[in-house]
Amino acid sequence: MIRVLIVDDSATMRALLQARLEDEPDIRVVGSACNAVEARELIKLLDPDVLTLDIEMPGMDGLTFLEKIMRLRPMPVIIVSGSTQAGTANAARALALGAVSCYAKADRSGSLLLHDQGALAALVREAGQVRFGPAWPVSPQVEAQVRKSTQTATSLVAIGSSTGGVEALRSLLPEFGTDCPPTLIVQHVNARFAAAIAESLDQVTRAQVVLATSDTRLERGKIYLAPGGDRHLLLGRAGNGSYRTVLRDGGLVSGHRPSVDALFHSIAALDVPDAVGVLLTGMGKDGAEGLLAMQQKGALTIAQDEASSVVFGMPRAAISLGAAEIVAPLGRIADHVLGRKAA
Structure with missing residues (x-):
């Protein structure tokens, strides 16, 4: 069972992401958070296997939070991004910081995707197999x-x-x-x-x-x-x-x-x-x-x-x-x- 924590400032988006995962027999959403402060406490409490993370959040933004996660407690993170130019640029920065993949929350017109044909679940399964060790050691x-x-x-x-x-x-x-x-x-x-x-x-x-x-x-x-x-x-x-x-x-x-x-x-x-x-x-x-x-x-x-x-x-x-x-x-x-x- 892959245990997922959803982090997004939008209650609608949190509910939508959970709905896309809750019927998967091998995935369980163990919690959700609306900002980085709440997410940090839930990570300590719940020890999730995978985190989905929105980039644009009040207070500490998703990129700053991701950088802290990868430095202090590396874990598989899926970035949930908008389709705007700024959103895709931030998604690229997130991948450079160590996020394992990006998930588009909307189509190219900016409309929320009502169905994703299992795309988010597939990314979660992939992320669930990631194990972080020391960064780029020379053996x-x-x-x-x-x-x-x-x-x-x-x-x-x-x-x-x-x-x-x-x-x-x-x-x-x-x-x-x-x-x-x-x-x-x-x-x-x-x-x-x-x-x-x-x-x-x-x-x-x-x-x-x-x-x-x-x-x-x-x-x-x-x-x-x-x-x-x-x-x-x-x-x-x-x-x-x-x-x-x-x-x-x-x-x-x-x-x-x-x-x-x-x-x-x-x-x-x-x-x-x-x-x-x-x-x-x-x-x-x-x-x-x-x-x-x-x-x-x-x-x-x-x-x-x-x-x-x-x-x-x-x-x-x-x-x-x-x-x-x-x-x-x-x-x-x-x-x-x-x-x-x-x-």
Whole structure:
């Protein structure tokens, strides 16, 4: 049973969120709070497994409260956000602070969603599997597992991530410079938050992070984030040995759209020389088979280690297939990706 505490200043929203969870046999709402002060006391009293948190609250706002939670008592937090530009920007900031996912309380017009087809319950189940440990530790024994030396001329980087991925990307991407290899990223996230996440990532790296559009020729120094929604981000040829982004409609692949597997398989199919595939923290197994396909075509393949992953599902699946040639803590992945020798 996953025990949930709902924090929202709106009584209507608290009731609506509870209604969406109360019929789930494996989820129980143990309490609700209207502000951060009340929530803090209920967290101590009830010890919930998962917290849903509104950002815009009187007194201490949700972002400030989230920052305190992640510093003093880390726990899985689902941000409940509006669809306004400010709301999506704050949701991106919340993911960077350690929230495991975001849930949209309204549609793009701002109207409350009457039905969510089980979306909130699915996020709660995912969050319920998150276990927080020390932040991004470096495990000495992991370096002994490295079976391939770092590359020296990376031509293309592809990264897949899910739960905990935005925070991981904010740690990894500052290492990418203005002349970094063109980089494609699939991060599992609601499409309405993708643009704000791209903007937030752009602020922490010298490279330029943009939301991917179709038929864009890849350039060095640019990082392309999948926009989500009903299209997969793939790699295509652009002529003269160059490559381009492709956004393609399609069904779910490995349970997701956009899918990390879809991206990785498209790169393997083009047999890109000196490519690097990276699988970061995330729930499930999306990306594992695609990473194996890239490895079989000669790409360098890297999986984040368990100690530094919020959720070890996706990296674990890749490692179990033998798809990851390097297993490394988050703080060392950029050295392998960019061809720097680890100290």
